[in-house]
Amino acid sequence: MQDDFSGMEELYRDFILDHYRNPRNAGTLEGADATYEDNNPLCGDRIRMDLKLRDGVIEDIKFKGRGCAISQASASLLTEVVKGKTVAEAARIGKEDVLENLGIQISAARLKCALLGLKVLKEALSLAAPDL
Amino acid sequence: MxxxxxxxxxxxxxxxxxxxxxxxxxxxxxxxxxxxxxxxxxxxxxxxxxVQVIEAMDDYYRRYHANIHRGIYHISELATEAYEEARSKVARFIGSPCAAECIFVRNATEGLNLVAYAWGRQHVGRGDVILLTEMEHHSNLVPWQILAQEREATLRFVPITKDGQLDLRSLDRLLAGAKIFAFTAVSNTLGTINPVTELAARAKSAGAVSVVDACQAVPRMPVDVTQWQCDFMAFSSHKMLGPTGIGVLWGRKELLDSMPPFLTGGGMINVVEYERSTYADVPARFEAGTPAIAEAVGLGAAVDYLQGxxxxxxxxxxxxxxxxxxxxxxxxxxxxxxxxxxxxxxxxxxxxxxxxxxxxxxxxxxxxxxxxxxxxxxxxxxxxxxxxxxxxxxxxxxxxxxxxxxxxxxxxxxxxxxxxxx
The missing domain is CATH 3.90.1150.10 (Aspartate Aminotransferase, domain 1)
Incomplete structure (x- = not known):
């Protein structure tokens, strides 16, 4: 009766699980130019990002967090994407880009999980480069 | 049925x-x-x-919806009767000797806030203790935090054991100086059933009033406030087959009688002048404004269903x-x-x-x-x-x-x- 599990693999592809269990750019940065932390009070997902800039470029970025596979993998992917980009380029990254990078179907209830990392990045960027 | x-x-x-x-x-x-x-x-x-609950509410809206109390016409009288009958059903369901001890509120959260506001602000002062447990839902925690901050009172917590039960070894020490002991009857997270009768008795001997969050208990086990011997108890309709938007605060009559109003406005007054008012007796004193009439009818039907x-x-x-x-x-x-x-x-x-x-x-x-x-x-x-x-x-x-x-x-x-x- 309940043998149809299609769609589940779509939700949790291997690379999502890989980013969840082996997050890239994990940790914190000594002497960061900006640090921002936020959580999703409804589910307790939490992400902190540290940024180091040089000449308008994101020279280094680290994140630390806890939460579901989608929130953590999304943040991990995002750090890979923005590292080495200019602040202006990073600031242009939008919701759609994040979802496209994840490449999985995100239900409305889980959208907040997928986008927490982006929210934290944007706040950190505006701390690091308030004029932008 | x-x-x-x-x-x-x-x-x-x-x-x-x-x-x-x-x-x-x-x-x-x-x-x-x-x-x-x-x-x-x-x-x-x-x-x-x-369906019994859904149909009872539907029937109310189709046949006899009108504002309750003081309506001098037939369907208002029917609505008033149904609303008060629901109160009587709830009272019998929880072993309350008197229907007036059951206040209809929006949900258990509002009931607990009512106690913290109306009883708490009258009786809790600087240095007094409010005792809670480590397994309380936010609704039985935050109202007490605010009361404690306002009154410079102290919050204490009964610890839990590794397997999620209350550790009562230090209860007497924790209760010393307590004005209020608020605890849940059943943990919403761990499923733990707490010994309410014992906790209420120990609160009483320490001179504290007991406030029971019975949200998870009333839907799933026989509850009798006369046996519990607690002072206040709150629960929500929507967890016990009834509609959202209504809950019950039960309190001992003499405590409720001594309390000032919480929300104020129409329906809770006795005499109103431009400069001052006197307040209605309980339960009306705590039911300002048009209440959730259809929801009370639905809650009554839910009680019937569970009792059946x-x-x-x-x-x-x-x-x-x-x-x-x-x-x-x-x-x-x-x-x-x-x-x-x-x-x-x-x-x-x-x-x-x-x-x-x-x-x-x-x-x-x-x-x-x-x-x-x-x-x-x-x-x-x-x-x-x-x-x-x-x-x-x-x-x-x-x-x-x-x-x-x-x-x-x-x-x-x-x-x-x-x-x-x-």
Missing amino acids: KVASKPASVSQSLTPHDVARIRANFPILGERPHGKPLVFLDSAASSQKP IGMERVHNYEHELAQIALDKLGALSNVTIYGPGIEHRTGVISLTVGDIHAHDLASILDRLGICVRAGHHCNQPLMEKLGVPATTRASFYIYNTPEEIDLLVRGIEEAKRIFKIA
């Missing part, structure tokens, strides 16, 4: 036949989310509604389901179940599976039609104490079956396969 008012069997639990008849009363159980039969395991958050089954049987059946679930889930590798053993718990089971976050597990179960709760269950400090960011919670009620527990087990196995956990 169509079904369930006369149980087919006199057994002390529910037979599969009884459960089939009960399920037939719940239209929502015919829904098929994601093309799968609905397996609803989130009744501790809010239960589903039988018998709370002893409701409790025993849920206990059976909890036993089955603990056995089957407990046998799975990499599954951690929180809370006490079966003898101290009800059908609320919190668990984690390997390193799968609760939300991921809940998403996978959702695709299988299985509704569970995932997160901190309005219990953030307790989660910190358990050392987990979140748990997945399955809770059972009269319309659940052992077969649904098997589906939950299969869903968890599927989640483990997807996450590559043995």
Whole structure:
């Protein structure tokens, strides 16, 4: 009766699980130019990002967090994407880009999980480069 | 009443036949989310509604809706009667000797706020102690935090043991100087059943009033405030087959009589002049504004439904389901179940599976039609104490079956396969 599990693999592809269990750019940065932390009070997902800039470029970025596979993998992917980009380029990254990078179907209830990392990045960027 | 008012069997639990008849009363159980039969395991958050409740509210709106009290015409009198009859049903259901002791509020949260505001601000002063427990829902925590801050009172907490029971060894010391002891009858996260009668008695001998959060108790076990001997008790309709938007604060009459109003306006007054007013007697004093009339009617129908089954049987059946679930889930590798053993718990089971976050597990179960709760269950400090960011919670009620527990087990196995956990 309940043998149809299609769609589940779509939700949790291997690379999502890989980013969840082996997050890239994990940790914190000594002497960061900006640090921002936020959580999703409804589910307790939490992400902190540290940024180091040089000449308008994101020279280094680290994140630390806890939460579901989608929130953590999304943040991990995002750090890979923005590292080495200019602040202006990073600031242009939008919701759609994040979802496209994840490449999985995100239900409305889980959208907040997928986008927490982006929210934290944007706040950190505006701390690091308030004029932008 | 169509079904369930006369149980087919006199057994002390529910037979599969009884459960089939009960399920037939719940239209929502015919829904098929994601093309799968609905397996609803989130009744501790809010239960589903039988047709008897839905129809009672529908009938009210179709035939006799009018504002209650003081309407000098037939349908207003009918509405007033129905509203007050619901209050009497609730009073009998919880063993209250007097219907006026049952205040209709929006939900248990409002009831607890009412006590913190109206009783608390009158009696709690600087240096007084408000005693809570480490397993309280935010609704029985935040109102007391605010009262303590305002009055420069001290909050204390009864600790919990490793298996999620109250550690009562230091209760006398904790109660010293306490004006209020507020605690839950049943933990919404761990399913722990607390010894309410004992806790209320010890509060009384220490000179504190007892405030019981009975949200999880009233739907699933016989509750008798005369036996509990507590001072205040609050619960919500929507967790016990009734509609959202209404709940009950029960209080001992002499305490309620001595309390000032909480919300004010129409309906709660006696004489109003431009500069001052006098207030109505209880319960009207605490029911300012037009109340939730249809919801009261629905709550009355929910009480009828539960009494038709018998709370002893409701409790025993849920206990059976909890036993089955603990056995089957407990046998799975990499599954951690929180809370006490079966003898101290009800059908609320919190668990984690390997390193799968609760939300991921809940998403996978959702695709299988299985509704569970995932997160901190309005219990953030307790989660910190358990050392987990979140748990997945399955809770059972009269319309659940052992077969649904098997589906939950299969869903968890599927989640483990997807996450590559043995």
